Amino acid sequence: MHGNLKSKNILLDRSYQPYISDFGLHFLLNPTAGQEMLEDSASEGYKAPELIKMKDVSEETDIYSFGVILLELLSGKEPINENPTPDEDFYLPNFMRNAVLDHRIADLYHPDLLLSNNSSHEYPVTEECILKLFQLAMACCSPSPSLRPNIKQVIRKLEEIGK
Structure with missing residues (x-):
């Protein structure tokens, strides 16, 4: 378990290999500091709904945070929209x-994801791949x-999508 998984804690090297930072840091902090970290994570949009009621992190709460990170990558949007329109x-x-329910498919991913398909990429990005990642x-x-x-x-599932 990580307990504070968010895009700011994922570092990339020169080859774009990801590394997760701050792993387990909340366990080392005193309870007050650990709670403050969870509250910060919530305010940034990564906290799973059940963490509002209970304070313990779990594999399920990290999976939720990972899902938010995937949505960030696909949409190019922040986890929390500071200035949402009424709809x-x-x-x-x-x-x-809501985008799925309202059939606003264009909101599901950033259009530049498909523009990156050129000969320099080993694995071309397809709409099918994007939709599987979205699911x-x-x-x-x-x-x-x-x-x-x-x-x-x-x-x-990630390995399946990557094939």
């Missing part, structure tokens, strides 16, 4: 659910922890 939700997972992200962001995939299922 928008301020919280990214809810915004994306995975939304499964990870399920309001119910029991409906979220576990990490093995997430990895298996």
